[in-house]
Amino acid sequence: NRDLHIGEWGTLAYRFEGLIDEVRISSVVRSPEWIRACYENQRPDGDFVDYGIPETQKLPYITNARGATNVTENTAYLNGNLVSTGSSGTSVSVFWGAVDGGNNPDNWQYTNKWDGAESPGVFSHKISGLLSGSTYYYRFMAENANGTCWANKTSVFITDEVWFGDVSDALYLDLIPGKINVYRNANVADSALDVYYKLGGTAIPGVDYVELPGVVTIPSGQTEATIIVQPLPTSVSPKTTTVELELFSNCIKGSQANSKIQILVDNFNSWQKTMPITFPGYTGDEVLTNFPALIVLKESEPGVGFDYSDFSSPPYEELRFAASDKVTPLAFEVESWDTNGTSYVWVKVPELTQNTKIYAVWGKSGVTAPACTTNGSVWSENFVGVWHMNQTNAFDSTANKLHTQAFGSVVPASGVVDGADEFDGSTAYLNVAENELLEPRNITFSAWIYITGPGSHSELVILSKGRTGAKGHISYAFWYYPGTGLIEACVSDGTKYKAADPDPAPLNTWMYIVGTYRRGDLRYYRDGSFYSNVAAGGAIQYNIGNRDFHIGDWGYSIYTQRFKGFIDEVRVSSVVRSPDWIRACWQNQGANETFNNYGEVVTKAPVGTIYVFW
Numbered sequence: 001n002r003d004l005h006i007g008e009w010g011t012l013a014y015r016f017e018g019l020i021d022e023v024r025i026s027s028v029v030r031s032p033e034w035i036r037a038c039y040e041n042q043r044p045d046g047d048f049v050d051y052g053i054p055e056t057q058k059l060p061y062i063t064n065a066r067g068a069t070n071v072t073e074n075t076a077y078l079n080g081n082l083v084s085t086g087s088s089g090t091s092v093s094v095f096w097g098a099v100d101g102g103n104n105p106d107n108w109q110y111t112n113k114w115d116g117a118e119s120p121g122v123f124s125h126k127i128s129g130l131l132s133g134s135t136y137y138y139r140f141m142a143e144n145a146n147g148t149c150w151a152n153k154t155s156v157f158i159t160d161e162v163w164f165g166d167v168s169d170a171l172y173l174d175l176i177p178g179k180i181n182v183y184r185n186a187n188v189a190d191s192a193l194d195v196y197y198k199l200g201g202t203a204i205p206g207v208d209y210v211e212l213p214g215v216v217t218i219p220s221g222q223t224e225a226t227i228i229v230q231p232l233p234t235s236v237s238p239k240t241t242t243v244e245l246e247l248f249s250n251c252i253k254g255s256q257a258n259s260k261i262q263i264l265v266d267n268f269n270s271w272q273k274t275m276p277i278t279f280p281g282y283t284g285d286e287v288l289t290n291f292p293a294l295i296v297l298k299e300s301e302p303g304v305g306f307d308y309s310d311f312s313s314p315p316y317e318e319l320r321f322a323a324s325d326k327v328t329p330l331a332f333e334v335e336s337w338d339t340n341g342t343s344y345v346w347v348k349v350p351e352l353t354q355n356t357k358i359y360a361v362w363g364k365s366g367v368t369a370p371a372c373t374t375n376g377s378v379w380s381e382n383f384v385g386v387w388h389m390n391q392t393n394a395f396d397s398t399a400n401k402l403h404t405q406a407f408g409s410v411v412p413a414s415g416v417v418d419g420a421d422e423f424d425g426s427t428a429y430l431n432v433a434e435n436e437l438l439e440p441r442n443i444t445f446s447a448w449i450y451i452t453g454p455g456s457h458s459e460l461v462i463l464s465k466g467r468t469g470a471k472g473h474i475s476y477a478f479w480y481y482p483g484t485g486l487i488e489a490c491v492s493d494g495t496k497y498k499a500a501d502p503d504p505a506p507l508n509t510w511m512y513i514v515g516t517y518r519r520g521d522l523r524y525y526r527d528g529s530f531y532s533n534v535a536a537g538g539a540i541q542y543n544i545g546n547r548d549f550h551i552g553d554w555g556y557s558i559y560t561q562r563f564k565g566f567i568d569e570v571r572v573s574s575v576v577r578s579p580d581w582i583r584a585c586w587q588n589q590g591a592n593e594t595f596n597n598y599g600e601v602v603t604k605a606p607v608g609t610i611y612v613f614w
Contacts, residue, residue: 080140089117096138163254203241272363281595284580390419415568425455425564429553440574489515499524528586
């Protein structure tokens with residue numbers, strides 16, 4: 001029993017009688033000072049905190065809110081915000097005119113007063129009779145028996161247009177800021193102008209970029225100001241996002257009252273080569289979300305197709321993949337790169353359908369490979385472990401880094417996707433030490449296998465999780481029986497359940513096998529097709545003697561069940577993959593040339609000026 005209990009221990013009735021409050025568990029050792037401070041701060045009779053005497057604000061407090069709104073050539077709404085009335089009834093006034101009257105009521109041309117005892121809130125007063133193309137000033141004042149409070153400064157507005165222009169996008173790479181310029185005409189440039197704007201877009205302020213104040217000031221005598229959008233560093237692979245702005249107050253909204261800036265991961269306009277990739281071989285009805293698609297790159301006809309010599313930052317530093325908009329970058333992992341042959345790349349496709357199009361992009365000097373190539377972000381869609389099996393000690397490509405340790409004669413060899421590991425059926429197997437991540441409630445486990453012989457026993461283990469002594473109780477596994485040629489997907493809740501392959505597995509042939517399980521439903525697939533299921537079983541039993549994960553055996557040295565053949569692309573997921581997902585994996589990996597379509601490489605035309613001297 002691995003539950004957390006409060007007030008008892010979950011088996012016998014050893015139950016506490018009394019009161020319990022403020023239970024905490026931390027993943028660090030707290031210092032004696034911390035512990036003492038917690039006690040003193042929380043105990044009801046302590047004097048750890050000193051509470052002073054509340055102060056009463058006698059004067060009211062008022063602001064000009066966010067300036068004048070709904071400005072036209074002749075009218076405007078003057079806005080203020082009474083934040084506090086102080087200690088007595090408060091009246092509110094607004095003053096305006098063609099000159100700034102400061103905090104002297106007699107210096108203002110016009111005024112409007114709300115005479116009642118006002119409550120805190122927003123005040124708005126519509127004025128008319130304004131002159132087009134002019135500068136105006138206004139200021140709110142609040143007054144009670146204790147005195148007068150003016151807004152902290154005069155607000156300026158113009159009965160003329162303000163507009164956005166000259167946008168440059170930001171880049172996450174090197175944290176290059178983006179810029180948006182705000183303009184006004186020279187005839188209304190005699191005073192500093194605060195231009196308020198609303199924010200929107202997909203970028204998150206404070207996460208994707210430095211928060212903006214929502215106002216930009218065009219200095220006195222100037223006709224423009226710049227809003228800076230500064231990207232923030234991130235520990236995960238960023239996506240291209242947008243920041244949208246809309247003019248809000250203190251002006252007439254010009255023809256370009258809205259603007260949008262992108263925070264790009266990479267500006268693919270500066271890459272020289274693009275190649276469209278589609279997936280006509282996918283025939284499923286389901287839209288597959290964040291599907292890791294295999295992309296196979298190899299040289300084609302010189303000058304028109306894919307060519308390794310086109311890479312400006314070798315070996316593949318400038319390789320990128322983009323969605324159909326040629327803007328949104330896609331996470332990818334290079335499994336292997338061979339400039340003299342075939343290269344294998346995994347790309348996380350946000351939505352895979354028969355109509356999906358992505359782009360491979362390359363041809364730019366002075367850049368480095370993005371973080372997604374090594375941080376496991378390709379495998380974020382509920383993958384627990386992904387072993388490409390192209391090393392003796394096969395590495396896990398997910399962020400979990402559940403790398404294997406090889407025992408016996410594990411030999412790197414050719415596989416379905418780049419490399420595979422060969423197991424001799426006698427000494428060879430791979431092991432991953434006990435880890436709870438490999439113990440999901442719902443599960444999909446899969447592998448490509450190539451059987452070459454009978455191995456060390458009449459029952460052979462292709463992969464397995466857990467074992468109880470010398471008994472055949474495992475958590476989940478693939479078994480192969482050389483005598484009958486049958487393969488089984490197995491799980492155990494204390495009782496072993498087997499979804500058997502009805503047809504013998506052929507020797508010396510690559511096969512893609514998949515097992516899925518959710519409570520009461522064990523299924524087995526081979527080569528993309530559903531073969532059998534067992535409608536039984538409870539929660540998978542993981543709390544057993546040996547909880548390691550094994551590839552090629554079940555980890556019991558006295559009673560070995562070691563597989564003979566090749567194994568490639570082993571995966572464990574914490575969800576039950578759909579039939580469409582499973583079939584797409586089989587086709588994409590086993591028949592890539594028909595599942596994928598690689599379009600014509602397009603070279604960006606050079607832009608510039610050619611001078612000829614003679």
